[in-house]
Amino acid sequence: MYLPGPVFDVVQVDIDGQVLEPSSYRVDAPGRLVRTDGECWPECQRMAAAPGEPGTFTVTYRWGLPVDATAVAAVSELTCHLLKGCGGSGSCGCRANRGITRLTRQGVEMEMPDPTLIYSAGRTGLPLVDLWLSTVNPYRLTSPSRVYSPDLRYPRVQQWP
Structure with a gap:
């Protein structure tokens, strides 16, 4: 599952009203929420239901980057x-x-x-x-530099925890 924006940390993951243990998932860069307990994420949910009810799936996370x-x-x-x-x-x-x-x-x-x-x-x-x-930003760049190569396969990077 993809989480938009830079993920600072995950506060909680709630499936059908049950909060998952933080050890049962991790965040890989760029914002991929991955289950580590062998289960799968729900494929559908009741969008009209309130978070925490049966048939719902919510992820609460903080958006941003850590600062020194x-x-x-x-x-x-x-x-x-x-x-x-x-x-x-x-x-x-x-x-x-x-x-x-x-x-x-x-x-x-x-x-x-x-x-x-x-x-x-x-x-x-x-x-x-x-x-x-x-x-x-010593050279006053207006955006981060990037290099793209179709031959380069990036390794998985665990971002959180």
Whole structure:
């Protein structure tokens, strides 16, 4: 059985109101739910019935990819920046005039990078976010690269658990 999207993990598999043990199935890449207990998946079901009733089959799973601690830190910095800008105070400078590149006040000079150059380079101006982006995508690719060959047979890859 195929599960659309990247499968992070399977929460539960319910057949006819009976929840299967996690040891009786696994997920192979790309999203293939495979039974390991020797049984087969149901071939049909009652679509009008509520999940958990006899004749039904439901798979509950979380969609997505696992992330590491650096990705969590980068997303946290970006979220914090956006939340500060959305508040009434605008304390992070999100509401500041983006046309200013140099500021002189009471003998102190500040030179700020041109935001149009930062954004055109695919960056945000936030250190952790930009560092993470340059680490995971150093060449700023817009999509993952792929190679197709009709002669290459890919091995089965177990994705979960």
